[in-house]
Amino acid sequence: MANGLLEHPKQNQEWEDVGKRYLNDLLSRCLIQKENKFRLKFTFKMHDLVHDLALDVSQKECKIVNSETKTVDENVRHLLLCDEKLVEVPHYLRALELRGLPLTALPNSIGTLKHLRDLDLDGCSRIRELPRSFNKLRSLQSLNLRDTDLKQLPDSLQRLIELRHLVITIKATHLKEIQAGCWTSLQYLKLVRCINLECLPEGMQYLKSLRTLALRYCIRLVSLPWSLKFLKKLEHLVIVDCAQINLKMEAEEEEDNDLQLSLKTFLMDGSDALTDLPRLLLQGSSSTLQQLQISWCPNLFVLPSWLLNLTSLQKLEIKDCGNLSALPEGIDRLTNLRELTIDRCPELSKRYRENGGEDWHKIAHIQKVAING
DSSP states (O other), X not given: OXXXXXXOOOTTOOHHHHHHHXXXXXXXXXXXXXXXXXXXXXXXXXXXXXXXXXXXXXXTTXXXXXXXXXXXXXXXXXXXXXXXXXXXXXXXXXXXXXXXXXXXXXXXXXXXXXXXXXXXXXXXTTOOXXXXXXXXXXXXXXXXXXXXXXXXXXXXXXXOTTOOEEEEEEOOSSOOOOOTTSSTTOOEEEEESOTTOOSOOTTGGGOTTXXXXXXXXXXXXXXXXXXXXXXXXXXXXXXESOTTOOOOOOOOSGGGGGOOOOOOEEEEEOOSSOOSOOHHHHHTTTTTOOEEEEESOTTOOOXXXXXXXXXXXXXXXXXXXXXXXXXOTTGGGOTTOOEEEEESOHHHHHHHOTTTOTTGGGTTTOSEEEEEO
């Protein structure tokens, strides 16, 4: 997408959908191979021969540089820097990766890269603020600020209206309010290791295009904002290692009972405070939710009866929830449920195991059942 290689999306499609189709095409032709799955993400590898061919084809547009590199050809569109020395880069650059470099600041001249679409600062742990010229990167679509040392996001960041993919690590307790008309194209938002963050920003309702929201190791985050109920395109909600978060969300108003949301996957992993699931969001997605994963929630004692309203649910995974003793009564009503995994949940495992479990007959209709420990 950054290099302009994707054909224009068809009606009701996004650029990411086109990219996913290309990826599946490469997989089917064995030009790349699926390697590992981590939660909802996959990694891929490329055969050495295909890699050599790719290097040969792209050598004029992609370049890896180090301290010995003196100049970069103006035809280069994708640049990877291997040390902290910033060489003069061509103005037509589309993608710039500075991952893990010991930079203390970005040069103000970064604002001259008016065609830059992808900027990766992952692991640049000494960068505490972004330069004033950052708001000139009007073509920027993907920005990775993971594991930086930013104290707060600058106001200018919200002016980057083409942003579609944003990963953030900040030190602040609160994020600045999202203003109307900002980040309207944003598809993917991830907050990672924001260890002081106590709440998500006001104005989340303006992220009308958001499809994925991921929260990881935000250890002081206690709840989700009610404004998420306005995100009609949200498909994936992932919450990992947010130990203090409790997701109890009930309908506030009469119209909340008729919400038409679009969640497809909900993953909750690692919360000591969790006692309930977000009814407002999950039941509002009863006709779309396909995958539900719950892990490492020791204070979750019961699964709600309204879980049976999730008629599109295909995959249910419950792991390391030692105090759960039963599935909701009537689990056989979930006729689309194809996969059930119960792992390291002693009471559940005993009750629903195939040989001798008192309630095995209640899940025997499910095509794929895996019960361990």
